[in-house]
Amino acid sequence: MPPRSPYDNLVHPRTVKKPVPQVEAEKDVVVEDPSTGFVGAVVRCEKDVVHLEDRFGKVRGYPLGPGFWVDGRPVVLVRPKHAAPSGGPLRSASGSLYVQNARARVARAGRIYVEGKHDAELVEKVWGHDLRIEGVVVEPLHGVDDLPAIVKEFRPTQGRRLGVLVDHLVKGSKESRIAEQITGAHSLVVGHPFIDIWQAVKPQVVGIAAWPAVPKGEDWKTGVCRRLGWEDDTGYVWAQRILTRVSSFTDLEPALLGRVEELIDFVTTD
Secondary structure (H helix, E strand, O other): OOOOOOOOOOOOHHHOOOOOOEEEOOOOOEEEEOOOOEEEEEEEEOOOEEEEEOOOOOEEEEEOEEEEEEOOEEEEEEOOOOOOOOOOOOEOOOOOEOOOOOOOOOOOOOEEEEOOHHHHHHHHHHHHHHHHHHOOEEEEOOOHHHHHHHHHHHOOEOOEOEEEEEOOOOOOOHHHHHHHHHOOOOEEEEEOOOOOHHHHEOHHHHOOOOOOOOOOOOOHHHHHHHHHOOOOOHHHHHHHHHHHHOOOHHHEOHHHHHHHHHHHHHHOOO
């Protein structure tokens, strides 16, 4: 066995993995999201979200953490250690004032129902802070056909209001007829124009130019995945390709924002 050399323990520089540096998300720092090519300057940083504005004035929110580039190198964006976020008071993911150190309110008697699990998860991600402050519980429906039975059992009254968000609510449809029967002084059914809640996420947020057209009669989510070359597991696609990319209301279409805000206002009105 040859004698050991003092150079035996030397490591080639390429084998040493350098840690990704942390960069504080200070105002005006220029940041790139390499997955979409979006480049913008930091305009404000909230508790867990940084907002970037590109040269065209478009603002997009991202969760703080890894996956960004600054000055051509990968970095981990972190919240500035000193001073509160510039540009005004803290804002939640929905754009409302963020109430710091607030305890969740005891749940109201009123409820909001949405049409499915994905709808409930999206509402929670963007409006979760608001819902906890207001004490509003959101529950998923198993189908619009269940609404009459739910309303009959719930028995909405003053101080116990019921709000419902329905997918693809268009005039003359079965859904619209059910909504008309249920909507009253203490119950409100509103709908957005999207075939599925996936469409309420701006396509640019998930790295596509537009949501593909799927012929009537074909399962929409399956058809979307097939045309985009995504995985055939729609649950995985939702969790990993869509929901994880949503960080604030700026990532959603205005047609959904207005409807959710309307329902929150309705059920919290005494």
